[in-house]
Amino acid sequence: MTTADATLVEARLIHTRAHGPKDWLPLVLTVLSSMSAAGIARAETSPPEGPVEVGAPSAEPSPSSPTITVAPAQPTEAVPIEPTHGPSSSAFLSHHFQWAAHDDRTPQVAVNFGLLQLALGGFNVAGELRYRRVWLEYSHGLDLTLNDVGGFGLSSTERQQALHVYVPYTTGFGVGVTLLDELWLGVEFKDHKYEVNAPGGPAARYNTYSIGPVLGYKLFIVRGLFANAYLRYWPTVATTLDGGKVTLQGTNGPVVHDAHDWGLFANLALGYAFDL
Numbered sequence: 001m002t003t004a005d006a007t008l009v010e011a012r013l014i015h016t017r018a019h020g021p022k023d024w025l026p027l028v029l030t031v032l033s034s035m036s037a038a039g040i041a042r043a044e045t046s047p048p049e050g051p052v053e054v055g056a057p058s059a060e061p062s063p064s065s066p067t068i069t070v071a072p073a074q075p076t077e078a079v080p081i082e083p084t085h086g087p088s089s090s091a092f093l094s095h096h097f098q099w100a101a102h103d104d105r106t107p108q109v110a111v112n113f114g115l116l117q118l119a120l121g122g123f124n125v126a127g128e129l130r131y132r133r134v135w136l137e138y139s140h141g142l143d144l145t146l147n148d149v150g151g152f153g154l155s156s157t158e159r160q161q162a163l164h165v166y167v168p169y170t171t172g173f174g175v176g177v178t179l180l181d182e183l184w185l186g187v188e189f190k191d192h193k194y195e196v197n198a199p200g201g202p203a204a205r206y207n208t209y210s211i212g213p214v215l216g217y218k219l220f221i222v223r224g225l226f227a228n229a230y231l232r233y234w235p236t237v238a239t240t241l242d243g244g245k246v247t248l249q250g251t252n253g254p255v256v257h258d259a260h261d262w263g264l265f266a267n268l269a270l271g272y273a274f275d276l
Contacts (some may be wrong), residue, residue: 087224087275095220100180104275107131112228112271118142120153122167126269133178135186140171146260155263161255163248166195166203174214182218187211190234194260196251206241208259210234226272234262 011234085096087108096102107129114124126139144167147152154165170193176186190210197203213235236244239259248255 013177033257039119086153086220086226087273089167089220089223092222093220094223094225095182098181098247101180102182103131103132103178104130105132107276108273109276110224110226110271110273112226112269114139114141114267114269115139116265116267120146120148124269126271128150128219128271128273135176135178135184136173137175137186137267138173139190141167142169143167144170157258158260161257162199162252163257164197164199164203165260168193168195170234176214176216182220184216184218186214186216188232188234189215192260192262195256196246196248196260198248198252198255198257200251202251204246204248204257206239206246206259208240208261209238211237220273224275226271228269230267230269232262232267233264237260 042245083096084091084094085102085104086094089096108131110128110130112126112128114126117124122142122144124139124141126137128135128137130136144153146158146165146167151159154163158165170190172190174186174188176184178184188211190212192208192210193205194208195205197202212235214233215231217229218226219229236259241259244259246257246259248257
């Protein structure tokens with residue numbers, strides 16, 4: 001039986017017992033109370049008005065469900081890739097050409113051998129240490145005969161006098177800086193030992209010392225294998241000869257010999273470099 005039906009039965013019972021105005025008051029209060037209760041019951045049991053959206057999110061999140069906030073991904077900057085050059089390259093031509101001077105932050109050591117010295121019947125070895133754009137070099141040549149290759153290493157006066165000029169050693173060091181790509185400029189300090197004689201005469205022995213600029217270019221071929229091209233100027237700044245000259249005795253009579261001066265000359269070397 002519903003609440004409304006129960007109210008109706010109760011109201012009829014009160015009505016049958018009511019005889020005066022004072023008996024009608026309970027009837028009225030009973031009806032009003034029953035109507036209020038029925039309205040509340042309908043409100044609790046009746047479905048919501050309007051269409052119901054299935055799966056729609058609730059207006060307010062559940063207090064027990066934590067809210068997770070995902071930050072947007074930050075764009076990453078592309079890191080430039082340095083081109084490989086010299087010992088770090090596996091290409092056939094391991095040289096990376098550029099206008100800017102190569103400025104490697106890895107120290108590099110190299111050993112090279114001069115080709116001109118081989119042509120003069122001798123030998124030359126040079127060791128090199130480079131860091132960033134600065135390089136240090138030490139070289140030592142020995143057993144050079146300047147009369148070889150058609151007197152290539154002689155001055156015009158020495159050739160006219162038919163002198164024989166032998167260099168037991170030439171040694172020294174240099175320091176320089178890379179200007180662009182692998183082109184470098186430096187200054188060298190050298191000590192040269194000579195044995196010079198006129199035809200049929202005894203040899204005079206002396207030393208000269210030179211300080212002069214050097215311009216070089218290094219071309220990497222395969223990994224650390226490289227070719228060095230040099231243009232050097234070695235002027236004589238001091239000598240052990242008094243007055244810078246000596247009189248030589250020979251079969252054709254005495255000749256005055258001025259201390260040998262290397263002057264301007266070119267050379268080519270092959271070597272190998274290693275990154276430390």
